[in-house]
Amino acid sequence: MDLSLCILSFNTCADLENTLRAARAAVHGLAAELIVVDNGSRDGSVAMLREEFPEARLVENPENRFFSAATNQALAIATGRYILNLNSDVTLLPGAVEEMTGYLGFHSDVGAVTGRMTYPDGQLQRTCAQFSSFPYFLLEHTFLGLILNGRARKLRQATRYAEWDRSTARQVDVLPGSFIMTRREVLLSVGSHDERFRLYFSDDDWCNRLSRAGFRAVYLPTACGIHQEGASTRQLGRLARRIFFEDMIAYAAKYFGRWPARWLWLLCWPSRLGRELKATLNRTERRT
Numbered sequence: 001m002d003l004s005l006c007i008l009s010f011n012t013c014a015d016l017e018n019t020l021r022a023a024r025a026a027v028h029g030l031a032a033e034l035i036v037v038d039n040g041s042r043d044g045s046v047a048m049l050r051e052e053f054p055e056a057r058l059v060e061n062p063e064n065r066f067f068s069a070a071t072n073q074a075l076a077i078a079t080g081r082y083i084l085n086l087n088s089d090v091t092l093l094p095g096a097v098e099e100m101t102g103y104l105g106f107h108s109d110v111g112a113v114t115g116r117m118t119y120p121d122g123q124l125q126r127t128c129a130q131f132s133s134f135p136y137f138l139l140e141h142t143f144l145g146l147i148l149n150g151r152a153r154k155l156r157q158a159t160r161y162a163e164w165d166r167s168t169a170r171q172v173d174v175l176p177g178s179f180i181m182t183r184r185e186v187l188l189s190v191g192s193h194d195e196r197f198r199l200y201f202s203d204d205d206w207c208n209r210l211s212r213a214g215f216r217a218v219y220l221p222t223a224c225g226i227h228q229e230g231a232s233t234r235q236l237g238r239l240a241r242r243i244f245f246e247d248m249i250a251y252a253a254k255y256f257g258r259w260p261a262r263w264l265w266l267l268c269w270p271s272r273l274g275r276e277l278k279a280t281l282n283r284t285e286r287r288t
Contacts, residue, residue: 003032003097004080007088008070010039010232013048015089020053026092033057035074039064039232066243067177068193068202075192083187087178089228090117099223100181111190111215112182112207114175115223116166125227127179128172128219130159131208134256134264137248142267167221175217177203179225189213196254199233199240200247205254241275 005023009016016036023034034056038046040063049058059073071085082101086092100113117125136159139145139152157163164170180203182190190209193202207217233240245268253261 001033001080002030002082003027003101004035004074004078004083005032005086006035006037006071006074006078006083007086008037008039008067008074008232009041009045009088010064011041011043011045011235012088012231013041013043013045015228015231016045017048017052018091019086019088020049020056022091022093023086024053026094026097030097033078033080035059035078037061037065037070037074039066039070066198068195068197068199071177071202072192072195075187078184081184082181083184084181085177085179086225087227087232089231090179091226093224093226096223096225099220103218103220103223104181104183107216107218109214109216110218111186111210111213112175112180113218113220113223114180115219115225116221117176117179117225117227120226120228124166125229126160126166127176128161128166128170129174129204130161131173132159132204132251134252134260137252137264138267141245141248141271142264143270144267166219169221170219171216172219173211173217174204174207175219177206178227178229186210186213186215190215194254196250197247199243201251202247205251208255238276238279241272241279245272 005027007019020034034053036049036056037059039061046060049056057077061070082104096115100115103113104110114127117127119125136155139148139155145152190206190213194205197205210217249261249265252264
């Protein structure tokens with residue numbers, strides 16, 4: 001098997017159908033398998049899959065297992081030499097798979113690659129980032145960022161590669177979990193996703209372990225996709241916001257220690273309350 005294309009789905013039937021049609025065309029000529037893990041969708045996604053894509057290997061979860069656990073389910077049954085993880089709202093453009101497999105096949109020190117993603121209107125998504133430092137978490141997600149606004153802005157720009165226009169290939173720290181390809185032997189070396197991170201920071205953690213295993217992560221501007229972004233997480237609302245902070249604290253505990261993580265948990269409460277207030281006000285405005 002040349003390629004395993006692994007897609008997660010949660011109530012995104014229309015997007016999933018578009019993604020799978022594009023994926024079917026993208027893997028034409030390869031010995032490829034489509035694996036779809038459905039996280040308890042209630043919008044007809046499973047019925048659509050069985051009718052329109054009978055060749056897909058379907059893992060049907062009775063409830064939402066979120067990103068890391070569902071991704072691991074797909075990885076556990078994938079048999080391809082290359083493995084492409086794709087969100088259900090990412091449409092592959094022609095040539096993307098060839099660019100990614102070709103690069104990984106030619107560069108043995110590169111463990112994973114991603115491509116250039118745009119929104120449906122053509123606007124660039126500025127994906128990829130440096131590994132988040134503890135000061136970055138403090139300045140980005142607590143009131144300290146308001147006090148030290150200039151320092152927070154500089155650190156944010158550095159972490160997000162603000163000076164880079166994404167038109168050139170580049171080694172990066174963190175690849176987006178929504179669009180990432182690796183090789184089977186790399187996956188066996190690095191391991192699957194840490195399920196302590198249910199929805200966020202799983203890609204940060206995996207790429208961190210990728211780097212520690214001696215592999216590089218690379219962005220390829222010639223492998224392109226269109227990303228709706230947030231098609232699943234928008235449905236979770238308050239739960240997604242809660243999980244974000246829980247996953248961030250778990251990541252901080254793993255990489256910076258238990259006590260720094262506890263301080264971060266305490267200091268980020270005003271930001272959490274602020275986000276909830278903003279979401280409540282936005283809902284009120286839409287109703288009126």
